[in-house]
Structures are given as structure tokens and as C-alpha cells.
Amino acid sequence: MNYHLHTPIAISLSEFFPNSPEAVRAMIEAGAEIIHVRKTYASEEELFTWLEQVDPVFYPHLTLHHHPKLVRRCKLGGIHFRYNEFDKNFDKSGEIFRRSASCHNWAEVKSLTGYADYVFLSPIFDSLSKTGYSSAFTEEQLKILLNDPDRPQVVALGGITVDNIRKIRQWGFEGAAAVGSVWAMKDGRKVDIQQTVKNYLELNKAWNETE
Numbered sequence: 194m195n196y197h198l199h200t201p202i203a204i205s206l207s208e209f210f211p212n213s214p215e216a217v218r219a220m221i222e223a224g225a226e227i228i229h230v231r232k233t234y235a236s237e238e239e240l241f242t243w244l245e246q247v248d249p250v251f252y253p254h255l256t257l258h259h260h261p262k263l264v265r266r267c268k269l270g271g272i273h274f275r276y277n278e279f280d281k282n283f284d285k286s287g288e289i290f291r292r293s294a295s296c297h298n299w300a301e302v303k304s305l306t307g308y309a310d311y312v313f314l315s316p317i318f319d320s321l322s323k324t325g326y327s328s329a330f331t332e333e334q335l336k337i338l339l340n341d342p343d344r345p346q347v348v349a350l351g352g353i354t355v356d357n358i359r360k361i362r363q364w365g366f367e368g369a370a371a372v373g374s375v376w377a378m379k380d381g382r383k384v385d386i387q388q389t390v391k392n393y394l395e396l397n398k399a400w401n402e403t404e
Contacts, residue, residue, distance in 0.1 A: 194369075196291055196310040198346060198368035200226040201358070201396045206384075207232055209239070214246035216376075216384040221254045223390050224397060227291070229273055231258040231371065243269070256291055264290060271310075276301045281308045297329065299338050302347060310344035313370055317361060318352025319371045320335065321373025328352070338403060339365030355399045369400060 203225055206213060209308055217228055221234035231286070232240060237260055244267055247255070256271030257264050261283060264272045271291030272283060279294045296302045296312045317335070319327050328351065339347060349361040358369050374396065377388035 198223060198226070198311060198348065201393070201400050202227045202229055202354070202368060202370040203347060203393055204229045204370055204372045206372070206376055207234070207282070209235070209243060210378075210382070210384050212386065214243060214248075216386045216389050217247050218251055219271050219386050219390050220393050221251050222377075223394055224371050225393060227256055227271070228254055229256045229258065229261050231249065231273075237251050237263050244269075244305075256293060271311075276305075276312075279305060280306065295350075300340075302344055303341075305343050309345045311348050311368060313350040314366075315349075316351025317349040318354075318357055320351045321354070332360075335366075353396070355395050358399045359402060360397055369396070371396060 203220055205217070205228065220228060230240070232243070235243075240257070240260060240263055244252070244255075244263075249267070252267055253270040255269045256273050257269050258273045261272050261280065263269070269290075271293060274280060274295045276294050276296050281317045283290065283292060292308065294306070294309050294312050294369070296314050304313060312322050316327060316329055346367035349366045350368050350370045351370045353361070353373045355373040361369055375389060375392050377385040377392060378393055380383045
């Protein structure tokens with residue numbers, strides 16, 4: 194596994210807003226290295242139609258959740274699994290697709306050493322996008338766990354904002370992923386693309402200030 198994270202990961206909104214493909218393109222053009230496409234209840238064909246609107250030139254930057262056949266069909270950049278569904282044989286070379294997974298405890302993280310390019314660990318802070326999804330770790334616990342060298346890269350998820358993203362890099366996380374602090378809406382019906390890109394760039398700036 195030679196893939197290294199350089200910028201915060203933006204996770205898509207679950208809903209299909211009419212201009213969300215344009216927003217994804219705008220974030221990538223602004224410097225987002227990876228965007229995770231998480232549309233939990235969408236069918237493969239609904240996702241395929243949405244991806245066509247994004248444009249294949251941007252596909253290397255996209256990691257798709259839950260639809261491995263579509264990852265191969267569209268030659269996307271990565272596949273993301275739930276921890277208990279991780280396919281260790283999806284791409285044994287680890288060179289074609291980024292492979293990642295969602296974890297909620299350290300045993301799950303450790304079990305994917307040598308298989309996942311990186312894993313999400315959540316919730317680190319109280320979630321901004323999921324009501325009642327509260328922080329599950331203390332700062333002291335995380336510093337000790339992340340000091341373990343025998344693990345995949347760990348990405349902090351859950352309540353990540355400009356105000357706390359510096360902390361998690363100092364604690365030892367290799368990456369950060371965000372939903373609620375990135376996406377901005379207009380009247381609840383369309384993405385405010387300009388503000389969304391601004392939000393992402395502010396996160397990225399704060400992340401890189403800790404280097």
C-alpha cells in the first residue's frame with residue numbers, strides 16, 4: 194500500500210441535488226484529491242447516471258461506497274466498504290483502486306492492516322450531519338492508539354471542522370473526512386457551489402497549517 198493522503202476528504206451528500214455533480218467537479222478543480230461518493234440508498238443505475246454528469250475525467254478522484262461493480266465499470270479511483278463487508282480480494286495488487294473502509298473501534302482498524310489503503314475511524318467529534326452521533330473516543334485514547342505503527346492510515350470522521358482539524362493531525366491522524374462542514378445549500382434545493390468550495394478550501398488550509 195503506497196497511497197498517501199494529502200488533502201482532506203469530502204464526502205458527498207446522500208441526496209441527488211441537481212447541481213451536485215458540478216459541485217464535485219468544482220471541489221476537485223480547487224484541489225480536492227479524493228471525494229467519497231456515498232449515496233446509501235441509490236441503485237447502481239441511479240449512481241451511473243449521476244457519475245456521467247460528473248464527467249469521466251474526474252473519476253480518478255472519486256471513491257465509491259458499496260458498489261464494487263460500478264467502480265470497475267467506470268474505472269473510478271477507489272472503493273469504500275463497510276468494515277464487515279471489506280473484500281480483501283477486490284484488488285490484490287493495491288495499485289489500481291484505492292481501498293478504504295469504515296471502522297468504529299481499534300480492533301476493526303487493526304484487522305485491515307495490509308489490506309486497506311486507509312480507514313475511516315468515527316465518530317471522533319459529535320457529528321454535524323447525523324443527529325445523536327456523538328464522539329466515541331477521548332484525546333488521550335486516540336494519541337495512544339495512533340502511536341501504533343502497525344496499522345493502515347487512519348482518517349478522522351465525525352464533526353470535523355476548521356476549528357478542530359488541526360488537533361486531529363497533531364494527534365496522529367493521516368487524514369480527515371467531512372460532510373457537514375463542507376456542503377452549503379441554497380434554499381434546501383441546490384448546492385451553493387461557491388460556498389461549498391470555500392468551505393473545503395478553508396478545511397484544507399487549516400489541515401496543512403499543521404505541517
